[in-house]
Structures are given as structure tokens and as C-alpha cells.
Amino acid sequence: MNSRQSLLRQLPSVDSLLLTPSLQSAATEFGLDEVKQHVRQVLADLRNSLRNGDAGAEVELQKDNMPDLISQRVLQAVQLSAVPVLRPVINLTGTVLHTNLGRARLPEQACQALYSLAAQACNVEYDLETGKRGDRDKHVQQEMCRLTGAQAVTVVNNNAAAVLLVLNTLARDKEVLISRGELVEIGGSFRIPAVMEAAQACLHEVGTTNRTHLQDYREAVNAATGLVMKVHTSNYAVQGFTASVGEQELAALAAEHGLPFVSDLGSGTLGDLQRFGLPPEPTVRSVLEAGADIVTFSGDKLLGGVQAGIIAGRADLIERMKANPLKRALRVDKLTLAALLEVLKLYRDPQSLPEKLPFLRDISRSQQNIREQAEQLLPAFRKTLGPGLVIEVRETSSQIGSGALPLDLLPSAALVIKPEPGATGSDAKLTGLAAAFRKLSTPVIGRIHDGEFWLDLRCLDESEALLDLLPELLDQV
Ligand SMILES: *Cc1c(COP(=O)(O)O)cnc(C)c1O
Numbered sequence: 001m002n003s004r005q006s007l008l009r010q011l012p013s014v015d016s017l018l019l020t021p022s023l024q025s026a027a028t029e030f031g032l033d034e035v036k037q038h039v040r041q042v043l044a045d046l047r048n049s050l051r052n053g054d055a056g057a058e059v060e061l062q063k064d065n066m067p068d069l070i071s072q073r074v075l076q077a078v079q080l081s082a083v084p085v086l087r088p089v090i091n092l093t094g095t096v097l098h099t100n101l102g103r104a105r106l107p108e109q110a111c112q113a114l115y116s117l118a119a120q121a122c123n124v125e126y127d128l129e130t131g132k133r134g135d136r137d138k139h140v141q142q143e144m145c146r147l148t149g150a151q152a153v154t155v156v157n158n159n160a161a162a163v164l165l166v167l168n169t170l171a172r173d174k175e176v177l178i179s180r181g182e183l184v185e186i187g188g189s190f191r192i193p194a195v196m197e198a199a200q201a202c203l204h205e206v207g208t209t210n211r212t213h214l215q216d217y218r219e220a221v222n223a224a225t226g227l228v229m230k231v232h233t234s235n236y237a238v239q240g241f242t243a244s245v246g247e248q249e250l251a252a253l254a255a256e257h258g259l260p261f262v263s264d265l266g267s268g269t270l271g272d273l274q275r276f277g278l279p280p281e282p283t284v285r286s287v288l289e290a291g292a293d294i295v296t297f298s299g300d301k302l303l304g305g306v307q308a309g310i311i312a313g314r315a316d317l318i319e320r321m322k323a324n325p326l327k328r329a330l331r332v333d334k335l336t337l338a339a340l341l342e343v344l345k346l347y348r349d350p351q352s353l354p355e356k357l358p359f360l361r362d363i364s365r366s367q368q369n370i371r372e373q374a375e376q377l378l379p380a381f382r383k384t385l386g387p388g389l390v391i392e393v394r395e396t397s398s399q400i401g402s403g404a405l406p407l408d409l410l411p412s413a414a415l416v417i418k419p420e421p422g423a424t425g426s427d428a429k430l431t432g433l434a435a436a437f438r439k440l441s442t443p444v445i446g447r448i449h450d451g452e453f454w455l456d457l458r459c460l461d462e463s464e465a466l467l468d469l470l471p472e473l474l475d476q477v
Helices: 003-010 014-018 021-030 032-051 055-061 066-082 109-120 136-148 161-172 192-198 216-220 248-255 284-290 316-324 325-330 334-346 350-356 358-363 367-383 426-438 464-466
Strands: 151-157 175-179 200-205 226-232 261-266 294-298 309-314 389-401 406-417 448-450 452-456
Touching: 003 032, 003 055, 003 066, 014 021, 014 032, 014 464, 021 032, 021 066, 032 055, 032 066, 055 066, 109 334, 136 151, 136 284, 136 309, 136 334, 151 161, 151 325, 151 334, 161 175, 161 192, 161 226, 161 261, 161 294, 161 309, 161 316, 161 325, 175 216, 192 200, 200 216, 200 389, 216 248, 248 261, 284 294, 284 309, 294 406, 309 316, 316 325, 334 350, 350 358, 367 389, 367 406, 367 464, 389 452, 406 426, 426 448, 426 452
Parallel strands: 175 200, 175 226, 226 261, 261 294
Antiparallel strands: 151 309, 294 309, 389 406, 406 452, 448 452
16 A cells, blocks of 8 residues: 555544644634634645645655644634734825725724724614604714705715716706716726716716817707716816816806706815815815805715715705615615714814824825835834845825825835846846735735835834834745
């Protein structure tokens, strides 16, 4: 009998493995069924390796104490599968509101609210005074109306949902007038023409890509028109020979014909961002004051809060949206409402906002402050990543992201890592390096640019968070 067959025969049974002390304690921690499943999988893998003539597995199993070796493997597999798949990462991409990394980080106050409400029943849609069914939007409405001057507010899953609900409610089977210069695509699959179609509204384009005049809208109004719409071109800019029509004129034209005027603002600024060195952005209040009947915007772009779409404006129109069955499909849960409300409350005191709201804290950091942090981290990086890699501090530009203010770059600083000049396999080294940072117990996400690995430190609150991870890189790169 060859050694492979004898090894196959010697493989311990599932039950005997489950009796080993290490797997007994694993069963207490992770559950017996979970451990059993991994025992079966590890045994099946070993059987396959042996049958396929895997010499490595043979040598390994011929060592003493096969059951210990196998239970060790099982333990590793159990622990690995217990690591949460959704976890915190450190965003050093240089994009502050990174859609794939969850956009805005929430302030402490919002996290506290989430924590205290998550495990409890709460009055999300229950009126504590009357003991009857309440209004889910009421909690946020008061605060939002105070900040924007809107009459009423309703909250849905995200701004894409907000636009969908507005169009479906106010312009189903009707025409929506919109400038050809505003048929935007916002990453993913949000494209104005596609959303119109999904909402069963008919797109009626007016003007041209670069120039649209009030007269274009005026000539397009007809018996089938449902509303006039303006979409903030938040993620691109048309420059040169251009013309577009402002909110005030569009609002007046719509009112003249008894039509609602809707403005999709996208990023949704609530306050003055110029204090943070950003260019002027229309605020929700200014658009409503200019005469918009309805404004839609995101909760997690320039507002710096949680994923949500906010529809603000005329009370009678908001009532119609709330009566639309789609609202039920698009509504948000108690946790979203709680987090959003806490973020809005921070806006009561604009002076302390940059301290308390992570998004504003990130964008208001000076280049000098970020550079100093990079200089402080440099020696530890050089020491850990050692010879073979060149590590420097460099100036860079961060961007806001999520399609907000695309042209405005924030002066920043980064740690830049690259293979020593002339090193072989530089490209593989670089992707290996990026992968090693992603494999850290708290993954660190940077970006590869021009043959170098960049870690823009703008969104790094605590240097220690990064320093503490460095030792894990020692045997990785
Ligand atoms: C970002 C954006 C959207 C989509 O908002 P989400 O919150 O990402 O769904 C829609 N319209 C405009 C103008 C935007 O900028």
C-alpha cells in the first residue's frame, strides 16, 4: 500500500476532530454547526489534494500528530470566515467623498443616535401625544425647514430615488422640459434620460448642449407639459460660449403656465462653503428663494451626512409625493432618519461645524497641516518598508468626490512609495504593495498613479491609526 492511500485511511473522522480541545472551544465561540462545516471542508480538501498527488500535502500529513495539524487548519478557516466582510477602511485615496467607500463619515453625535436606537423600538412612525400612527418625515422636517426655508420635506433612499419620486408624482405621462446641457450622468447608472423613463415621464429637451435660452423653454411649453426641470451639472462644467437660464427666470416661466418648477441640486449645500476655501455653490435655501417649488439633493454629499435623498419645497406637492405608492418603496428606516437628524442639528451652530462634521473637518485641513503629518509618518514608513522602496512626502491635490465640485482641487500632501529606480518587476511590486495595504487588519486604500503608490493623508484623523498597522506590513512587502 503506498503512503498516499495509507494517509487517506488515517485521516481522522469529523467526530474525533470535533473532540479536540481547540475545536471544542471554537464550537463554544462560533457554534458547533459552523465548526463542523469547516471540518468537513478541510477534510474534503485534504482528500482531494492526496488523490491529486499533491506532494506538499503528503509531506505535511506524514509529520507527527495529524489531528492537531488538521484542527489547526480548521481553526484558521473558522476564524477567517468570522472576519466581517463589511469593515472599516482608511480612505487615503485623496477623494474625500468616495462613493465606493461609503461617502461621508458620520459625526460622533449621529453614531451615538444610531447606537441608542438600533436595539430599541422607537417612535419612528408613531405619535407619542395621540398614541396614533405618526409621520416618518416629521422628525427631520422641522430641522430641515428651519435650515432651508422649505414648507415641507420628505426623505427617501438617495437623491436618485428623490428625482424618481418627484418625476413620477408630478410628471407621469407628461413632458418634462429640460435643457440639453443638463442631461447629466452621475456615475453608476443614474442618467437623467433613464430616470425619466423609469419614472414614466417624457423627456422634452430644449436648447443645445452649450447654450439654452428662456425662449427655448417658452416655445416648448405645450398642453402635455408636466413640469420644468433644472439639473445642477454637479460633476462637470461647460466652458466657453455658453448660456443657461437661472432658477428665478425658470420659476417665473413655470408659474406663468401653472407648472411646478423642480431643481435637482445633487450635492445639496446647506451653508456657506466659501469659508472653507470652496467656490460658491447654490444652497438649498437660495434655490427655494429663487422660486423653485421643489428641490432634491443628497444627504451624503456636501451636506456631509448619511445616504438619503431629500425632497424639499411646497407642502401641497410634498403631500402628493407622500401619497404616491412609490414613496413606500423608497422610504428610509429609523436609523437613516436618526443619523440625518443629528447631522442637521450640528448645522444650528455653523462655527463649530468643521470640528464636529468629519466631511468639513477633512476639507478644511490646510496643506501645511497634512504635510506635517506626512513628515511625522515618513521615518516609520522608511523603517518598516525598508530597502527596495523609495518613500517621499509630496504635494498633491485631493478632490471632494461624488461628483461634487469636480474642478476644485484641495491642496494636500501624500506619502509616495515607489520601487527603487531600475528595480525589476516594478509594476508587479507596485500592485503588490497596494494589495498589501488592502490586506491590513484595517485595510488602507491608496491609489496607484504614474508608477507610484500614493497615500493622500487628508482623511487620516489619527496618525496612530496608520502607525499601529505598519508592523503588519513587515512580512508582506
Ligand atoms: C449625485 C447626484 C444625483 C444622485 O444622487 P445619489 O444620492 O447619489 O443618488 C442626482 N442628481 C445630481 C445632480 C447629482 O449630483
